[in-house]
Amino acid sequence: xxxxxxxxxxFDVLAFGNAIVDVLAQADQAILDRHGLEKGSMRLCDDTxxxxxxxxxxxxxxxxxxxxxxxVVGIASFGGRSAFVGKVxxxxxxxxxxxxxxxxxxxxxxxxAADGPSTGRCLVLITDxxxxxxxxxxxxxNQLGPGDVPxxxxxxxxxxxxxxxxxxQPEAKEAITRAAAVAHEAGxxxxxxxxxxxCVDRNRAEFVSLIESSVDIVFANEAExxxxxxxxxxxxxxxxxxxxxxxxxxxxxxxGSVLVRGDRIExxxxxPVDEVVDTTGAGDLYAAGVLYGLAVxxxxxxxxxxGSLAAAEIISHVGARPEVSxxxxxxxxxx
Amino acid sequence: xxxxxxxxxxFDVLAFGNAIVDVLAQADQAILDRHGLEKGSMRLCDDTxxxxxxxxxxxxxxxxxxxxxxxVVGIASFGGRSAFVGKVxxxxxxxxxxxxxxxxxxxxxxxxAADGPSTGRCLVLITDxxxxxxxxxxxxxNQLGPGDVPxxxxxxxxxxxxxxxxxxQPEAKEAITRAAAVAHEAGxxxxxxxxxxxCVDRNRAEFVSLIESSVDIVFANEAExxxxxxxxxxxxxxxxxxxxxxxxxxxxxxxGSVLVRGDRIExxxxxPVDEVVDTTGAGDLYAAGVLYGLAVxxxxxxxxxxGSLAAAEIISHVGARPEVSxxxxxxxxxx
Numbered sequence: 001x002x003x004x005x006x007x008x009x010x011f012d013v014l015a016f017g018n019a020i021v022d023v024l025a026q027a028d029q030a031i032l033d034r035h036g037l038e039k040g041s042m043r044l045c046d047d048t049x050x051x052x053x054x055x056x057x058x059x060x061x062x063x064x065x066x067x068x069x070x071x072v073v074g075i076a077s078f079g080g081r082s083a084f085v086g087k088v089x090x091x092x093x094x095x096x097x098x099x100x101x102x103x104x105x106x107x108x109x110x111x112x113a114a115d116g117p118s119t120g121r122c123l124v125l126i127t128d129x130x131x132x133x134x135x136x137x138x139x140x141x142n143q144l145g146p147g148d149v150p151x152x153x154x155x156x157x158x159x160x161x162x163x164x165x166x167x168x169q170p171e172a173k174e175a176i177t178r179a180a181a182v183a184h185e186a187g188x189x190x191x192x193x194x195x196x197x198x199c200v201d202r203n204r205a206e207f208v209s210l211i212e213s214s215v216d217i218v219f220a221n222e223a224e225x226x227x228x229x230x231x232x233x234x235x236x237x238x239x240x241x242x243x244x245x246x247x248x249x250x251x252x253x254x255x256g257s258v259l260v261r262g263d264r265i266e267x268x269x270x271x272p273v274d275e276v277v278d279t280t281g282a283g284d285l286y287a288a289g290v291l292y293g294l295a296v297x298x299x300x301x302x303x304x305x306x307g308s309l310a311a312a313e314i315i316s317h318v319g320a321r322p323e324v325s326x327x328x329x330x331x332x333x334x335x
Numbered sequence: 336x337x338x339x340x341x342x343x344x345x346f347d348v349l350a351f352g353n354a355i356v357d358v359l360a361q362a363d364q365a366i367l368d369r370h371g372l373e374k375g376s377m378r379l380c381d382d383t384x385x386x387x388x389x390x391x392x393x394x395x396x397x398x399x400x401x402x403x404x405x406x407v408v409g410i411a412s413f414g415g416r417s418a419f420v421g422k423v424x425x426x427x428x429x430x431x432x433x434x435x436x437x438x439x440x441x442x443x444x445x446x447x448a449a450d451g452p453s454t455g456r457c458l459v460l461i462t463d464x465x466x467x468x469x470x471x472x473x474x475x476x477n478q479l480g481p482g483d484v485p486x487x488x489x490x491x492x493x494x495x496x497x498x499x500x501x502x503x504q505p506e507a508k509e510a511i512t513r514a515a516a517v518a519h520e521a522g523x524x525x526x527x528x529x530x531x532x533x534c535v536d537r538n539r540a541e542f543v544s545l546i547e548s549s550v551d552i553v554f555a556n557e558a559e560x561x562x563x564x565x566x567x568x569x570x571x572x573x574x575x576x577x578x579x580x581x582x583x584x585x586x587x588x589x590x591g592s593v594l595v596r597g598d599r600i601e602x603x604x605x606x607p608v609d610e611v612v613d614t615t616g617a618g619d620l621y622a623a624g625v626l627y628g629l630a631v632x633x634x635x636x637x638x639x640x641x642g643s644l645a646a647a648e649i650i651s652h653v654g655a656r657p658e659v660s661x662x663x664x665x666x667x668x669x670x
Contacts, residue, residue, distance in 0.1 A: 026658075054434060055434070057434075058438045058439075059408075059434075059435040059436075059438045059439045059656055060431075060438075061396050062396065062397035062398075063396045063397075073394075091427055092426055092453070093427050096397065099390070099392075099394075099395070100394040100395060101394075103360075103392060103393045103394045103395075104393075104394045118427070319396065321394055
């Protein structure tokens with residue numbers, strides 16, 4: 001790495017992720033049971049399964065989503081400079097995704113594909129306990145390949161943020177490793193989110209190998225990190241991860257989060273919330289706060305605090321995109 | 336009319352209206368000024384204008400809408416039996432509209448069109464004062480014609496509810512008059528909503544003629560009814576309307592509503608709301624409460640109270656479809 005010699009970045013964070021529109025509906029346990037869904041999980045499904053579930057779902061609302069996309073929208077809301085790479089079709093949901101991410105202030109340049117599967121969607125069932133159970137039809141999002149990595153954009157971003165959810169197709173794996181290589185070549189950092197404990201289950205060895213070889217900053221929650229190292233003990237998992245990376249930020253739900261860098265460890269409280277309405281996007285927005293905090297030079301504790309703030313905003317309403325300016329929120333709370 | 340001889344209805348209310356998906360975003364006065372929009376109004380626009388406004392709008396959420404469609408969804412939420420006729424394309428927004436209205440318990444049978452303009456959408460700009468300013472691209476909704484009137488369905492509904500917004504194309508006017516004729520032939524009632532004061536402005540003489548010849552129950556707000564009779568005085572307007580119809584229900588915003596039938600007049604208060612978030616759909620849901628109340632045999636005052644209740648629920652959140660069961664709400668408040 002040649003971090004010291006890189007020119008000033010144009011973007012604080014460039015994210016690669018699945019471009020997804022969320023379809024959110026209130027739900028009860030019965031519909032989870034009918035479709036064999038485990039509460040709180042994310043599963044991938046094909047078009048047929050998605051259609052069957054959609055037909056059985058209640059009235060819904062559509063809000064742009066996608067894990068890494070939510071994160072860069074959060075960074076833009078804090079006032080950071082962010083960009084996104086992900087694939088949409090030239091259909092109505094693709095138009096919705098592109099409009100919303102650009103309107104949020106995120107650079108999103110690639111034109112929509114003229115053929116292939118439709119734009120991806122995530123059917124989100126929100127139960128009364130505010131948990132979300134997600135069934136994702138990836139559609140064309142799944143077809144991200146190494147040819148979609150814009151070298152100049154990667155080189156111009158201080159951090160390239162990669163989503164574990166992408167790690168499904170050989171082509172997407174090539175895209176991820178290529179983006180990481182280009183970023184490091186340009187003297188930039190690579191961040192990676194484990195995304196989901198089931199995603200970790202499917203890709204454990206490859207994730208460990210990717211982290212050891214190509215990742216500087218890891219984002220995870222407790223279930224993901226303990227799954228990654230196949231231990232029930234959080235401290236054991238964190239101790240195993242620490243020597244592999246420059247930094248890690250691990251969320252523990254209502255118990256807050258833990259951030260580590262070198263010898264430093266910071267335990268950060270969760271921000272109190274009047275009512276938890278929908279936990280969709282909590283981890284995505286936590287990452288946004290931390291990455292924005294790092295971009296403006298905050299220490300670990302304050303970066304973690306911004307993460308908690310953004311997560312609290314997102315779980316207090318339906319949908320995984322902020323409804324208020326996170327910059328205003330941060331100014332009001334932190335000053 | 337042969338009301339006494341009609342068989343028991345299968346549906347309480349069948350509505351004809353524009354099938355529309357709402358695209359809702361927070362907005363400031365500046366964007367209204369840039370696009371020459373008058374706050375609180377509804378204007379029709381073409382695809383080009385809609386695209387230009389959409390590009391300038393902030394991140395949005397998509398929630399099924401359409402004025403009369405919102406009304407029949409509200410009736411279903413109260414526990415009433417309702418159906419809808421309106422046109423969608425076989426595109427993603429058409430799928431969203433059809434899914435949401437069916438999932439809400441409304442019968443919606445007509446298959447989507449395989450060609451023609453795309454499914455209609457309404458760009459809703461919500462300002463900080465909770466007002467909504469609407470720009471509607473009707474798309475294929477605009478192509479409703481007399482051939483789309485399902486005679487059997489109309490004959491089987493106690494009330495056929497017609498939306499003034501439909502009164503734009505000669506074909507749609509034919510559809511409305513045909514539906515009214517079929518309903519009366521079957522001994523059923525015809526209800527009509529004036530929809531919007533600009534809509535009344537464009538069609539004043541035809542609306543008066545339609546009401547006199549074919550309408551039993553009129554829904555309106557204060558601006559619409561005073562526009563209809565070109566008077567500044569509410570009481571004058573109401574007195575002019577009364578002899579033309581069997582019944583009328585007229586809303587006055589925070590001042591509540593007035594319902595008249597024959598010699599009876601009932602003044603109903605608005606239901607208090609903690610915070611008015613978005614007034615989209617207030618009139619639509621008021622009509623739902625009144626029509627449901629009439630269907631179950633409530634008197635004017637109690638029917639109006641249900642209208643106030645439903646309107647209060649809808650203005651306390653974003654979107655014009657109820658987020659809770661109106662039947663539960665009615666049971667809790669009225670018993």
